[in-house]
Amino acid sequence: MKTIVNDEFRSLGDFIKSLPETFESGGTTLYKARNTVKKFTCDGIDLIVKRYKRPNAVQRVVYTLFRPSKAARAYSYANILLDRGYATPTPIAYIEIKKGGLINECYFISTVTTDTPLYDALVETPDFDRELAAKLAQYVAQMHIDGVMHGDPNLNNILYNREDDGTTHFTLIDTNRSTFKSNLSKSSCISNLVRLTHRRDLLEYLISRYAEYRKWDVDDTVRRVIEGLDKFEHRREVKYRLKQKYLK
Known part of the structure; x- marks a missing residue:
């Protein structure tokens, strides 16, 4: 499992690393279709956690060898948008889980927006x-x-x-x-x-x-x-x- 955490939210590291185990039973579901979006609260901080649909066989190879995963892109693109002056929820972390050497599951975690x-x-x-x-x-x-x-x-x-x-x-x-x-x-x-x-x-x-x-x-x-x-x-x-x- 690969976990990247924004330095501003290092205190949430243990909670973030536990998300693959607690996601199904915890949090409040906000959206569930191809992807699932839930709201969690840790140490008084509200978080949005998005679990992406498991990639198909071709996508697993692509996201492992040729292109960043959806979660990695969500994290990096949010930083780019903020740097360019475009509002988006602050990226907190992303998680990638491999199976058989290929990406099998990924999560993106951000702050909550009330807009x-x-x-x-x-x-x-x-x-x-x-x-x-x-x-x-x-x-x-x-x-x-x-x-x-x-x-x-x-x-x-x-x-x-x-x-x-x-x-x-x-x-x-x-x-x-x-x-x-x-x-x-x-x-x-x-x-x-x-x-x-x-x-x-x-x-x-x-x-x-x-x-x-x-x-x-x-x-x-x-x-x-x-x-x-x-x-x-x-x-x-x-x-x-x-x-x-x-x-x-």
């Missing part, structure tokens, strides 16, 4: 908050200008809090698929924007404000993103039908 996902405020509301959406569009545009690209920027992975004076702050989570480059291409930015939301009126508004901020042609940018969403949804529907047909 709210944008999904409810923008997607689940019939008349979405245009001021909030415009600020989000500018935020994502500035991220791209700064060479920062969230790998899955859906509106459950971008959180926000609004101060009494109206100032809005954003926080990024689930960042292990992020990309950091000095100069992101326009096509890669457009592909990334497709992942913001499936709600068409909201997406068109977000992309319009994004394009204005970047001084891009608004109509062309909206068209390209919507075309990208159409293709994405079509591929997903085909994949779903194939699963229904062959996995019954």
Whole structure:
């Protein structure tokens, strides 16, 4: 077992090392699907612990020999984001467990954020908050200008809090698929924007404000993103039908 702990949280070392044994029976489950996310408390400090789905045979080889594991990337990318001025929960530690010489299980531990996902405020509301959406569009545009690209920027992975004076702050989570480059291409930015939301009126508004901020042609940018969403949804529907047909 490999355990990397942030120097600021060395006092939690023993607790962190015990997590693979205590994870199933301890903590409060916040999310459970492919990955499982739980909240733990140790020495008065609230922690978020994410256990990633066990990798398949190919991924085990890749994560051992060629690429950092999801947990290792989550830890290092969080530090990069914080260094670049983008809010994300403070990385506390990550754990990798090998079996037969290959990575078999991994965990990422971070501090807790009380910020709210944008999904409810923008997607689940019939008349979405245009001021909030415009600020989000500018935020994502500035991220791209700064060479920062969230790998899955859906509106459950971008959180926000609004101060009494109206100032809005954003926080990024689930960042292990992020990309950091000095100069992101326009096509890669457009592909990334497709992942913001499936709600068409909201997406068109977000992309319009994004394009204005970047001084891009608004109509062309909206068209390209919507075309990208159409293709994405079509591929997903085909994949779903194939699963229904062959996995019954």
